[in-house]
Amino acid sequence: MTTHVPATDLHAFTESWQDWYRAHEENLADPHGxxxxxxxxxxxxxxxxxxxxxxxxxxxxxxxxxxxxxxxxxxxxxxxxxxxxxxxxxxxxxxxxxxxxxxxxxxxxxxxxxxxxxxxxxxxxxxAFAGTPSYAPDPRWVVTGRYEPFPEPRPTTVGAAVEDLQHVYDAPGRITFELDGRPLALTAFPGKGPGGLMVLFTDETSGRTTYAANRVLSLAPPAADGTVVLDFNRAANLPCAYTDLATCPLPPAENRLPVAVEAGLRIPRERGGAV
Known part of the structure; x- marks a missing residue:
């Protein structure tokens, strides 16, 4: 289901997103980023x-x-x-x-x-970096899903931004959720910090307004009842969206969403994205 943000909280919601966006850009453009x-x-x-x-x-x-x-x-x-x-x-x-x-x-x-x-x-x-184009943050893209752990971590082989390279992740489970009433699911990989999750995905905007190969969503650990919040406004680009000198993983085939997720970061200017 979609998480509705009251109008009174919209300003705080936008400010929180802006803090996330600035942190992403600063990390990317670090002197050794x-x-x-x-x-x-x-x-x-x-x-x-x-x-x-x-x-x-x-x-x-x-x-x-x-x-x-x-x-x-x-x-x-x-x-x-x-x-x-x-x-x-x-x-x-x-x-x-x-x-x-x-x-x-x-x-x-x-x-x-x-x-x-x-x-x-x-x-x-x-x-020469001048920042990444993005969609304006919108609470409609904050979705509550349910984490379903696999009985055992599932070794999952995915491709990479570099030809003939493969990455293997032990997927701990999947996340089910709905967008506009449509049931969807994403395989999750281990994220940063204990219990954190990472989701690699593409959608109907990929190659059009967002980077074609992948985007990534970092998630906090699921709650005790399995609920997890997916804020697609924070769908980020991996380094391969900016440079050919990255070895980023591609999403597993089941993480190609058949919907247009018009949220998060768009095609970088370095790849011909809109100014």
Missing amino acids: FLAVTSLNWLDEQPRRFPDAPGTWHTGPEGVTVTLDEGEELTVAGEPVRGAHHFGVIPERGGVEAVWGDAVIEVAKRGGHDIVRPRHPDAPLRT
């Missing part, structure tokens, strides 16, 4: 150098290693690093940030592959 990424490099056993990062990099069964030339230095966990440094085996969706001057060198694992992804504050995509 995704708009600062300058390259995406896939590691293997062959040592290689990259023009926007120091050292020679490779990976193997024991994880990622960088070998820095004389005069090159990184700072890892607050400590200066010279010569050879072993990052070790990085867990899936994990990562380490190594500082290099005013840049950060992200060392991470995505889809089973080790990557190096430098982030420079003066990256043109970041310095």
Whole structure:
């Protein structure tokens, strides 16, 4: 069912949405956020150098290693690093940030592959960023649904913004809800914080007014009775909506909603979205 917001609360509702929007944009445009990424490099056993990062990099069964030339230095966990440094085996969706001057060198694992992804504050995509177009917040897009846990977490393989890459999530359950009287459901993935959920989805606006590949909705833990609030006004873009240097997951097939969700963030200007 739809959550109705009294007119007296509309101002507070809008202000809360604006706070969320500003936080999203500030995180995206952080000096070392995704708009600062300058390259995406896939590691293997062959040592290689990259023009926007120091050292020679490779990976193997024991994880990622960088070998820095004389005069090159990184700072890892607050400590200066010279010569050879072993990052070790990085867990899936994990990562380490190594500082290099005013840049950060992200060392991470995505889809089973080790990557190096430098982030420079003066990256043109970041310095030219002027904000993301969005729909105006509207209480009609705040929906109360019901979380239905699976008997056991369900391994779910999804595609990625990068061709031939896959992500695997242990889906803990699904969320059923209604929009305009139409029954719908979304498979949920683990979100941030204990009990939090994440929903990846597309809808009838995807590729028209919203980014074609995906949007994401972060949800608070369900209540004791299983109810959960989906505020589609906070449907956000993942980094791949702005840059080809991201490895974002795509929604599972069942999360393609057959309705137009005219709420949340729209196609970024960087992808030709409306000003």
